[in-house]
Amino acid sequence: MAQRKQIRWHIAVFLAPAVLVYTAIMIVPLFGTLNLSLFNLDQGNRVFVGLRNFATLFGDPRWSDAFWNALGNNAWFFVIHMLVQNPIGVLLAALLSSPRLRGAAFYRTAIFIPTILSFVIVGFVWKLILSPIWGIAPGMLDAVGLKALFAPWLGKEEYALTTLALVSVWQFVGIPMMLIYAALLSIPDEVIEAAEMDGVTGWAQFWKIKLPLILPSIGIISVLTFVGNFNAFDLIYVTQGALAGPNFATDILGTFLYRTFFGFQLQIGDPHMGATIATAMFGIILLGVCFYLFAIQTRLRRYQF
Template sequence: MKTIRAWQLAVLLAPAVLIYALFSALPLLDTLRLGFYTANDAGVRSFVGLDNYRTILFDPDWSAAFWNAMWNNVKFFCIHMALQNPIGLLLATLFSLKGLRGARTYRTLIFLPTLLSVVIIGFIWQLILSPLWGVGEKLLGTVGLADWFAPWLGQESTALLTLSLISVWQYVGIPMMLIYAALLAVPEEVLEAAHAEGASAMRIFWQIKLPLIYPTLGLVTILTFVANFNAFDLIYSVKGALAGPNYASDLLGTYFYRTFFGYQAQIGSPTMGAAVATLMFLVILGGVGAYFVLVQRRLTRYAM
């Protein structure tokens, strides 16, 4: 077998490294740098160190909105962890059963919303849940639950939860397919041996299948975390940059948008926006780092 030389490996990797550096690494480094500056009315920038971060985290005019967005992001992530991933695991387990009729059709239908534009998804659900012309009340009325209908997207207490459920509905197909692929990779000989020893289907799932897919469940968890703390498009398409009502659905993504670009009475500041983006990056980096240190290292990787 011919050995690849160092220069050949460098030539092969050079295009990917160059593209990554130009469009990912350098913009990230420039954003980190910009967060240490401020600009006057003439656009002249001056170095201020950590002042922008102190303002965002501790100045009452800025910190209240930041911590509100952070707390909303935590709730947004927890709802996805409590609903999206368990439902994805349940569906994947169901579709992995042999002899299930129509499994391919159901998998396709469940995964289909993930391929649609978030703008389309947001517009459709706005129409469905509108108290003026939506069909949500009528649909609930067909099952005798019309009295339960409320303008969920327009209430502070329910706006974030409603948007989270819409997001769960759209993206549940991703963990479902990842876990489904992991379940298909479980060795058939192990399952047959368990059946021969008289193990029930439930016991096989909890004691054989589930431990074997722990690494995939960990991957799904970290992907959910990163995606949720980068969330912006659904909130913006449904509630706009103000993430109403009264910032009840505001996330770090929409907070960053208002800070960087400005919106209505708020004047945009690229340097303050860069500081917010850096804080978002540190939150995601901290979460991913904690996962790899506290969870990933403890996961037992089985030979499959």
């Protein structure tokens, strides 16, 4: 008689608390939002409208102009992080992983500290630093003879979003740095020793040996950056307010959602259109993550140990 396979109930017992909490705070609200986006108010009554709210969001100029502006700003916010934050994080990780660098632990801690600071603190401090009236940025540029380069960056439409993206880069560059640093440390010593025996050392070793081996980690960092940037809200709200000034130049999907759902100043809150925007954000993030999983991650697996 074949021995019956033992059911491992302890796995379900240990997973149950996490699954219940995740379901309560993530899955249930997600389906609630999807459901809310399919209804609207008609003379005070809640009626099912199907995809009509999405047609309004994408087709009505009163909504579509604001949505595409926010989406474009979000895309630029993400591009700045991909082109500035992640390469700097890789470079810092490469430098800090060098065995000849002294005080590496201090540098890692100093670079990572901003990531644990509150968005409110970061936004308020940088708003003070960049202020043309009482900020220290003009004085610092003047000390090195570059005061002519100073401008009220947060007050100009063409500079405000890029400035805030760079502030966000300053705050979160420690995350890709630490993840890449951990990936570099996980490379087997045998691979490094073989490269050194072949005469591949220094930066040549990093570009030819280490970088291809950490590509899966760089891919994970990229998708995390995408998800985080398209969920961004706090920094823009703290520094520029819910209107994301000047003239909506820093408006992203998060601030657009906030104004629509809760209302702001003379704008009345509309939970149904707010849920529609939130659903559109979910769809954008889902498409980006699926593209990474099926088009990029499968190609990076060949570099994994």
